[in-house]
Amino acid sequence: MMTRSVLPILTVVMAIVALWYGGAVLMNKRWTMDQAARAGVELSLAEVVADTLSQDRPKLPAPHQVITELWNTTGAKVLEGRAFSKRSLIFHGWITLSATLLGFAIGTGLGIALAVGIVHNRAMDMSVMPWAIASQTIPILAIAPMIIVVLNSIGVQGLLPKAIISAYLSFFPVVVGMVKGLRSPDAMQLDLMRTYSASGTQVFSMLRLPSSMPYLFTSLKVGMAASLVGAIVGELPTGAIRGLGARLLAGSYYGQTVQIWSALFAAAILAATLVGLIGLIQRITLKRMGMAR
Amino acid sequence: MKTPVIKADHLDLVFQTNDGPVQALSDVSLDVEKGDFVSFIGPSGCGKTTFLRCVAALEHPTGGTLRVNGMTPDMARQERSYGYVFQAAGLYPWRTIARNIRLPLEIMGFSKAEQETRVQKVLELVDLAGFGNKYPWQLSGGMQQRASIARALAFDADILLMDEPFGALDEIVRDHLNEQLLELWARTQKTCLFVTHSIPEAVYLSTKIVVMSPRPGRITDVIDNTLPRARPLDIRDTPEFLEIAHRVREGLRAGHAYDD
Known part of the structure; x- marks a missing residue:
C-alpha cells in the first residue's frame, strides 16, 4: 500500500530533479565558458559540469545549492542559536506567516459574514457577488501598493497592511464556498424545518451551518494559499526589509538567485504545511461530526 | 357531533408559473375524522402531494377553506398538530x-x-x-x-402526514414497513394521511381511499374501505381486497388518469 503510493511520487520527483540538473548545466554553461575563455584555459566536460553546479550567482541554481542555502538559513541558524537573526529564513518566514495568518483570519471572517448575508438577504444576494468577483479581477500587484500607501498615510504600518492585502485575496474563495455550502440543503430539508416552525436562527445553526462544513474546509484551503501569496505581495512595495517577499526582492536586486530560490521553496513549504494543517483539522472535524465514513 | 380533524371546503390552488397558471387543486372538499387512515392515490400531477402540503401549511390554497383541528393550517403547525414524513428519509x-x-x-x-x-x-x-x-x-x-x-x-402530534414514504424502497421492504405502519397506527391512534402511487398499498393500509386525477387536480372518488382493521399481509389475496382494488382502478380510469 505504502510503496504503491510512494513509488510514483518518487519517480516524478526524480524526473524533476534530473531535468533541473540538466537545465542548470545548460543555462549556466555560458558563464563558465566565458570565464574560461577570459582566463585562457581549456576545461574538460567534467570540469564544466562541476563549475555550472557551483557558481555563486547561477542563472539557475542546482537543487543541492538551494537545499544547502535553505539549511544554512534555517537549521544551521537554529544550531547557532540565532534562529531569529536577519539572515535567517525562520525569521523572515515568521514575519510572512504572521501576516498570512492574520490576513487569513480577517479574510475568512469577512468571507463567512458576506456569505451569511448573501444567503439571508435578498439585496445582498443581488449586489455583493458582482463586486466580490470584480475585486478579484483587479491585479493584486496594482492594488497592493495603494493599500500600503493609503494605510500608511493614516498611520497604519507593519503587520496590518500586509494582512489586509492577504485578506483581500483570501475572502473570495470563502464567500463562494460558503454561499454554496449554506445553500446546499435541499428543498425537502428546508420544508422539514418549516414543519417544525423553526426560526431562521435555528435553520441556520442546525441545518445550513453543519451542511456547509465540507464546503468551508475546501475553500479554507484555497483561501490559505491565497493568503500567503497576498502576504508576500504585500511585502514587495514597502521597500522590503523583512519577510519572504523581502528575500525575493532583495535577491533579485543583487542577483542572488540561490537566495530567491530558497525563499521560493520556503514559501512553498510554508503553504503546503498550512494547507496540510487545514486538511488535518477537516478530517478530525468531519469525523467528529460523523460525516466522514 | 364530532368535528372532523381535517376539513377541506372547495379548495383551489393555482400556481403561477412561467408557462402561465397551473391549477394544482380544483374544488377539493374532504373531511377526515379522528383516527382515520386516509390514502391519496392518483398519477403524478393530480395534486395529492399538494393537498398534503396545504394541510401542513407548506402551500397556501388560493381559494376555499381548510381547517386542521379546527384551526388554520398555519396555526395548527404552530400548535404542533402534525408530523410530516417525506419521500426521502432526509436524516x-x-x-x-x-x-x-x-x-x-x-x-x-x-x-x-x-x-x-x-x-x-x-x-x-x-x-x-x-x-x-x-x-x-x-x-x-x-x-x-x-x-x-x-x-x-x-x-x-396527533396527525401524521406521509408523502410516499416508502416510494423509494423495494417491494419486500415496503410490505414489511406497511405491516409495521398498520401496527403503529393501531397502537398510537393517530390520524394518518398517506400519499401513494400503489393501489395495493392504499387498499391494504387505509380506512378511506381518495382517488384523484390531474389537470386540474381534483377528487374523483372517495372509497370507504370495508376490510377489518386487523389485516394480515395475505388479506391482499381475498376477494374483498381485490374488489376494493378494482374500484380504485376504476376510479383512476374514470378520471382519465391513464390518458397519456
Whole structure:
C-alpha cells in the first residue's frame, strides 16, 4: 500500500530533479565558458559540469545549492542559536506567516459574514457577488501598493497592511464556498424545518451551518494559499526589509538567485504545511461530526 | 357531533408559473375524522402531494377553506398538530439516529430529560431500539425511513402526514414497513394521511381511499374501505381486497388518469 503510493511520487520527483540538473548545466554553461575563455584555459566536460553546479550567482541554481542555502538559513541558524537573526529564513518566514495568518483570519471572517448575508438577504444576494468577483479581477500587484500607501498615510504600518492585502485575496474563495455550502440543503430539508416552525436562527445553526462544513474546509484551503501569496505581495512595495517577499526582492536586486530560490521553496513549504494543517483539522472535524465514513 | 380533524371546503390552488397558471387543486372538499387512515392515490400531477402540503401549511390554497383541528393550517403547525414524513428519509448525516429524532424536540424546546425519554419511546415504537447511536449511513434505506417516522412521532402530534414514504424502497421492504405502519397506527391512534402511487398499498393500509386525477387536480372518488382493521399481509389475496382494488382502478380510469 505504502510503496504503491510512494513509488510514483518518487519517480516524478526524480524526473524533476534530473531535468533541473540538466537545465542548470545548460543555462549556466555560458558563464563558465566565458570565464574560461577570459582566463585562457581549456576545461574538460567534467570540469564544466562541476563549475555550472557551483557558481555563486547561477542563472539557475542546482537543487543541492538551494537545499544547502535553505539549511544554512534555517537549521544551521537554529544550531547557532540565532534562529531569529536577519539572515535567517525562520525569521523572515515568521514575519510572512504572521501576516498570512492574520490576513487569513480577517479574510475568512469577512468571507463567512458576506456569505451569511448573501444567503439571508435578498439585496445582498443581488449586489455583493458582482463586486466580490470584480475585486478579484483587479491585479493584486496594482492594488497592493495603494493599500500600503493609503494605510500608511493614516498611520497604519507593519503587520496590518500586509494582512489586509492577504485578506483581500483570501475572502473570495470563502464567500463562494460558503454561499454554496449554506445553500446546499435541499428543498425537502428546508420544508422539514418549516414543519417544525423553526426560526431562521435555528435553520441556520442546525441545518445550513453543519451542511456547509465540507464546503468551508475546501475553500479554507484555497483561501490559505491565497493568503500567503497576498502576504508576500504585500511585502514587495514597502521597500522590503523583512519577510519572504523581502528575500525575493532583495535577491533579485543583487542577483542572488540561490537566495530567491530558497525563499521560493520556503514559501512553498510554508503553504503546503498550512494547507496540510487545514486538511488535518477537516478530517478530525468531519469525523467528529460523523460525516466522514 | 364530532368535528372532523381535517376539513377541506372547495379548495383551489393555482400556481403561477412561467408557462402561465397551473391549477394544482380544483374544488377539493374532504373531511377526515379522528383516527382515520386516509390514502391519496392518483398519477403524478393530480395534486395529492399538494393537498398534503396545504394541510401542513407548506402551500397556501388560493381559494376555499381548510381547517386542521379546527384551526388554520398555519396555526395548527404552530400548535404542533402534525408530523410530516417525506419521500426521502432526509436524516442529517452529521447527527446520530437518536439526535436526528431529537431535532424537532430541540427546536420546540423540550427539556433534556424529556427529549431523552421521548427519543427512547419512539425508537422502540419503530423497532429501532439499540440503533440510536448509529449514523444514518450505517442503516438500510428501510431503517432510515423508520427513523424518519420516529422523528415525526417524537413530539406527539396527533396527525401524521406521509408523502410516499416508502416510494423509494423495494417491494419486500415496503410490505414489511406497511405491516409495521398498520401496527403503529393501531397502537398510537393517530390520524394518518398517506400519499401513494400503489393501489395495493392504499387498499391494504387505509380506512378511506381518495382517488384523484390531474389537470386540474381534483377528487374523483372517495372509497370507504370495508376490510377489518386487523389485516394480515395475505388479506391482499381475498376477494374483498381485490374488489376494493378494482374500484380504485376504476376510479383512476374514470378520471382519465391513464390518458397519456
